[in-house]
Amino acid sequence: MDGIVELQRQLIDYTASLFHEGFLDEQFNQLQQLEDENNPGFVVEVVTLFFEDADRLLNELTKALGQPSVDFKSLDAHVHQLKGSSSSIGAHRIHRVCISFRNSCEEQNVEGCLKNLQQVKHEYSLVKDRLETLFRMEQQILNAGGSVRR
Amino acid sequence: MDNGCFSSPRRDFPAGLRVLVVDDDPTWLKILEKMLKKCNYEVTTCCLARHALNLLRERKDGYDIVISDVNMPDMDGFKLLELVGLEMDLPVIMMSVDGETSRVMKGVQHGACDYLLKPIRMKELRNIWQHVFRKRIHEAREFESFESFENIHLMRNGSEQSDDGNLFAVEDVTSTKKRKDADNKHYDKECLDPSSTKKARVVWSVDLHQKFVKAVNQIGFDKVGPKKILDLMNVPWLTRENVASHLQKYRLYLSRIQKENDQRSSSSGMKHSDFPSKDLASFGFQNSVNKQQNDVPVDSYNFSDGSLQPKNVETKSREGEPKGIIPQSTIAEKGRALTGNIADTNMREGFRVSLNQPFVPLESEGNRSVFDCSMPTQYSWTEVPHLQLKEDHKSLVNLGDNFSQLPLQGKQHHIQVDQSQSIASISSTPSITDEEVAACIEPKPLFADYKNDYATSVCSIGNAVVDTFPIQPGSLVMNDQSSEPISTTNSGLKTQGYNNLSSTSDLEIYQRNLLLDEDLHFYWLQGESYNMNFGLQNIGMSEY
Numbered sequence: 001m002d003g004i005v006e007l008q009r010q011l012i013d014y015t016a017s018l019f020h021e022g023f024l025d026e027q028f029n030q031l032q033q034l035e036d037e038n039n040p041g042f043v044v045e046v047v048t049l050f051f052e053d054a055d056r057l058l059n060e061l062t063k064a065l066g067q068p069s070v071d072f073k074s075l076d077a078h079v080h081q082l083k084g085s086s087s088s089i090g091a092h093r094i095h096r097v098c099i100s101f102r103n104s105c106e107e108q109n110v111e112g113c114l115k116n117l118q119q120v121k122h123e124y125s126l127v128k129d130r131l132e133t134l135f136r137m138e139q140q141i142l143n144a145g146g147s148v149r150r
Numbered sequence: 151m152d153n154g155c156f157s158s159p160r161r162d163f164p165a166g167l168r169v170l171v172v173d174d175d176p177t178w179l180k181i182l183e184k185m186l187k188k189c190n191y192e193v194t195t196c197c198l199a200r201h202a203l204n205l206l207r208e209r210k211d212g213y214d215i216v217i218s219d220v221n222m223p224d225m226d227g228f229k230l231l232e233l234v235g236l237e238m239d240l241p242v243i244m245m246s247v248d249g250e251t252s253r254v255m256k257g258v259q260h261g262a263c264d265y266l267l268k269p270i271r272m273k274e275l276r277n278i279w280q281h282v283f284r285k286r287i288h289e290a291r292e293f294e295s296f297e298s299f300e301n302i303h304l305m306r307n308g309s310e311q312s313d314d315g316n317l318f319a320v321e322d323v324t325s326t327k328k329r330k331d332a333d334n335k336h337y338d339k340e341c342l343d344p345s346s347t348k349k350a351r352v353v354w355s356v357d358l359h360q361k362f363v364k365a366v367n368q369i370g371f372d373k374v375g376p377k378k379i380l381d382l383m384n385v386p387w388l389t390r391e392n393v394a395s396h397l398q399k400y401r402l403y404l405s406r407i408q409k410e411n412d413q414r415s416s417s418s419g420m421k422h423s424d425f426p427s428k429d430l431a432s433f434g435f436q437n438s439v440n441k442q443q444n445d446v447p448v449d450s451y452n453f454s455d456g457s458l459q460p461k462n463v464e465t466k467s468r469e470g471e472p473k474g475i476i477p478q479s480t481i482a483e484k485g486r487a488l489t490g491n492i493a494d495t496n497m498r499e500g501f502r503v504s505l506n507q508p509f510v511p512l513e514s515e516g517n518r519s520v521f522d523c524s525m526p527t528q529y530s531w532t533e534v535p536h537l538q539l540k541e542d543h544k545s546l547v548n549l550g551d552n553f554s555q556l557p558l559q560g561k562q563h564h565i566q567v568d569q570s571q572s573i574a575s576i577s578s579t580p581s582i583t584d585e586e587v588a589a590c591i592e593p594k595p596l597f598a599d600y601k602n603d604y605a606t607s608v609c610s611i612g613n614a615v616v617d618t619f620p621i622q623p624g625s626l627v628m629n630d631q632s633s634e635p636i637s638t639t640n641s642g643l644k645t646q647g648y649n650n651l652s653s654t655s656d657l658e659i660y661q662r663n664l665l666l667d668e669d670l671h672f673y674w675l676q677g678e679s680y681n682m683n684f685g686l687q688n689i690g691m692s693e694y
Contacts, residue, residue: 027269084247087269088177
């Protein structure tokens with residue numbers, strides 16, 4: 001039992017840190033609140049969907065910027081999508097980078113866009129890593145018979 | 151209105167609200183679905199706009215509200231918004247991660263009843279039911295006033311059961327929603343208070359309504375939609391929403407009338423014979439292109455189901471919207487001013503249709519009855535349409551060929567139908583030939599779009615010949631209209647000079663045109679009833 005309590009405490013702390021560091025925002029809380037016993041894997045499901053979508057979008061962005069002549073409109077559309085997606089799970093830092101990414105697109109600044117793309121990819125990998133850790137911790141608790149919901 | 155009998159009330163409203171969510175982002179789709187379910191709503195999700203449209207069309211009454219993202223790959227969210235508003239007249243909420251004022255404004259202009267910014271919170275979704283409710287209330291209210299008017303001017307020929315019908319209709323209108331004490335403050339139509347120039351209240355005066363009806367006829371009941379109507383009506387201050395909501399009421403009204411008719415076993419054969427199977431066609435305007443109106447008294451509008459269903463305007467999201475087509479004056483539409491689609495932007499201001507507007511000349515080549523007369527006062531659309539067709543003429547009121555402009559600038563024209571005026575003149579004048587009718591009825595389309603529509607409709611109306619009857623001040627109170635013109639305009643409302651005349655005559659003509667249908671009974675405001683057989687059988691609207 002202590003083990004579970006300890007795990008739960010760690011989970012709480014870890015989650016809090018993600019918020020502090022800006023990886024996640026309020027929207028993530030909303031997601032967690034949506035989860036209930038009828039739908040226990042809801043958050044994981046949604047985040048997984050996000051990962052898939054983000055992977056796809058990042059590929060598109062990379063491709064678009066790799067073109068000899070960059071289509072900024074289409075680039076912007078993809079960034080917009082990523083922005084929307086990231087807002088869905090509260091991936092705050094990605095969201096912020098997307099905003100500046102869109103500005104670069106508007107300015108048709110290829111250099112800026114390339115830089116933004118790098119940033120986005122970086123942020124994405126960070127938050128993905130964090131979230132996967134979070135889910136692992138939750139799973140551990142669940143496996144030990146504890147509960148993870150707030 | 152406190153007609154408490156709802157035909158199918160949802161006792162636990164807003165629970166069970168049927169929401170259709172359209173978003174290409176799978177993550178959001180999932181989240182929204184979950185959130186909405188938590189609100190006890192019935193959710194359907196869709197990631198493609200086209201798919202959503204199909205769903206909506208398949209089950210016309212299957213949804214209460216639509217929530218859609220603005221940026222979607224297969225179709226612009228604004229376009230979807232318009233289409234939904236046009237075809238189904240459902241409240242639509244837009245969503246986007248982009249909250250720029252210009253975007254939000256665009257959303258509102260296109261008819262969104264709300265614009266949510268992502269990330270969306272549960273509490274925002276909890277309250278979306280208010281949009282549905284509000285719409286119902288407005289419709290019911292409008293309808294109610296319409297209804298009461300109807301009561302006053304019962305159809306001569308016999309819809310005895312107006313009273314019941316009214317109740318019934320009102321019920322229908324509010325059926326699915328509990329009628330709470332609605333705050334009547336906002337929103338468009340206020341039929342009963344003509345003089346008010348309240349903001350955001352559209353007063354559907356007789357004239358305006360006539361314009362509306364005329365436009366509807368022109369377009370073709372089954373193809374009609376708020377934008378088209380709005381364009382046709384050419385009422386600058388009228389907004390698409392005004393029209394849309396008026397349209398809905400009108401449909402309901404028609405369907406109610408239809409029911410009454412059916413019950414009454416109207417003898418006239420023409421009931422909607424030509425009406426396309428589409429329900430909408432029966433909007434009283436049966437345009438049987440080749441049908442001469444018989445003398446069958448028109449009992450009522452034939453609203454098959456009271457709902458004007460625009461044809462699949464699907465892809466045509468009213469591009470043509472006659473933005474700004476409404477040049478000059480608002481044509482007092484006979485009957486229902488289709489406020490709808492005239493460039494939303496244009497219309498926007500006109501929210502309160504107090505019908506003080508100058509006439510918007512409905513350019514009609516034919517005699518489009520000048521329903522452009524600015525409806526002077528309020529015009530409750532209920533009133534207007536009741537033209538009792540005493541005579542059976544199929545003659546369409548020939549509004550004169552050049553009906554087009556009724557530049558009633560700023561004039562309030564009451565479309566007054568003098569009862570004294572001989573209805574006789576209105577009486578079937580077979581003289582109205584198809585061409586004439588066609589000509590008359592064909593308003594010069596202000597917008598390119600309408601051209602086709604009009605043309606077609608006009609032709610179709612041709613048969614519905616409506617005699618140009620001197621629209622004597624009857625219910626339509628037309629300001630300073632010299633009545634006689636109508637007679638002169640027999641062959642067509644004369645064009646422009648028509649001003650005053652046109653207003654009245656136009657209205658009349660328009661009315662006639664609109665009401666061409668044996669089954670239509672128009673009751674003039676004053677209860678005068680002209681027996682007109684409006685036989686707009688199939689106002690074949692060309693593509694909308």
